[in-house]
Amino acid sequence: MNIVILTGAGISAESGLGTFRDAGGLWARFRIEDVATPEAYARDPARVHAFYAMRRHEAAKAGPNAAHHAIARLEADPRHRVTLITQNVDALHEAAGSRPLHMHGTLAGALCAACGHRWTAPLAMDETTPCPACDRTTSRPDVVWFGEVPRHLDEIDAALSAADLFVAIGTSGEVYPAAGFVELAAAAGAETLELNLEPTSSRFDRRLTGPATRTVPDWVE
Ligand code: BJW
Known part of the structure; x- marks a missing residue:
């Protein structure tokens, strides 16, 4: 998948x-x-x-938490092809063993x-x-500041077009172009899932509400 x-x-x-x-x-x-x-x-x-x-x-x-580690475990599962895009400028995904696309630098x-x-x-x-x-x-x-062009957009576009499942974790969906990825993935036929402390919009098919250190390991396992 x-x-x-x-x-x-x-x-x-x-x-x-x-x-x-x-x-x-x-x-x-x-x-x-x-x-x-x-x-x-x-x-x-x-x-x-x-x-x-x-x-x-x-x-x-800061060090990585259970959510960063759960994503790294998912990436190691040979049944899936995972593209990890982060808007975060910290290096906590890397510290957990992931190699994310840092779209905001x-x-x-x-x-x-x-x-x-x-x-x-x-x-x-x-x-x-x-x-x-x-x-x-x-x-x-x-x-990447407001008004500047985010990074890795071609690679992100290709991944979204081929996605079976799109998962947004801990993002408010207020900043574009990242906020529009859910629609691009849905248009490509992907199921969409949001993991957040609170629901941000009605654009997702499914939601798990709660802190990421609980919802992300629950979803991955
Ligand atoms: C938990 C939790 C827990 C809490 N567990 N959940 C009108 C005027 C001017 C510009 C625009 C305009 N309309 C659109 C634009 C474009 C603009 C934009 O979107 N503006 C909007 C604000 C309207 N975008 C841009 O300018 C972007 N560039 C662009 O569009 O270029 C044009 C282009 C695009 C494509 C192709 C070609 C050209 C660039 C945006 C750059 C954003 N930069 C920042 C700073 C980066 C550096 C830094 O870190 O300092 O990026 S702003 C900031 O927001 C940062 C983040 O990555 C980004 C998103 O924030 P995020 O991650 O969603 O955080 P929050 O705080 O918003 O949400 C946290 C969420 O976590 C909440 O939902 C909580 O509930 C949840 N949460 N605790 C789970 N424990």
Whole structure:
């Protein structure tokens, strides 16, 4: 069976990483326009770097939870072909043994806004960090901000077109294009399943409601 899994911030919540849109989430404490757009970076790179330095420090303390591990077990099952797409920039799927498509980039990556060079971000990267390739101080986190094009879209499209089952885990479905994957998978004939603390929309055929550390292992086993 071809299974496509899309994960969001909710799968990492029980590892101690805050979500974006839940009460007390990142977007309640920071304005998107200040920290997660190319315009914010152009206007005030120090502020954007401080936000991502905080996120890298939090992520460095977090470990994978039962939901990340359950997905890795499913991937190891030879009866299934699993494509794991994550919107998360943390590395908790990798820590559990998965190799996800990071459609919104990674916290661990640095990207030179001038020459496009990519490298591993130092924990203390800031607006003075030079690009190792061109030496300009235009280093930025290698993440996808609003108005930028998400990564791996061709591979994702191909996986969705061939999906028998599409599963969205811990994502609010508020951010496109990821929010539209359920419709693309359904149009291709896939069954659709949502695992979330609470139902997000009526677009899914089935739902398991509860914390990911319970619902994901229950679904996989
Ligand atoms: C649990 C749980 C537990 C909690 N167990 N569940 C109008 C104006 C301007 C732009 C647009 C517009 N309309 C559409 C757009 C496009 C825009 C967009 O969608 N905007 C909307 C807000 C309207 N999208 C973009 O700009 C994207 N690019 C784009 O569209 O390019 C054009 C293009 C597309 C395709 C082809 C060619 C061109 C880019 C979007 C980039 C998003 N970036 C961020 C930041 C990344 C870096 C970082 O991490 O800092 O990505 S924003 C943020 O939201 C982050 C997340 O990946 C993303 C999604 O959030 P997620 O994961 O769903 O988290 P939450 O907090 O929303 O939800 C958590 C869920 O977990 C909840 O449902 C809880 O119930 C649940 N939960 N605890 C289980 N224990």
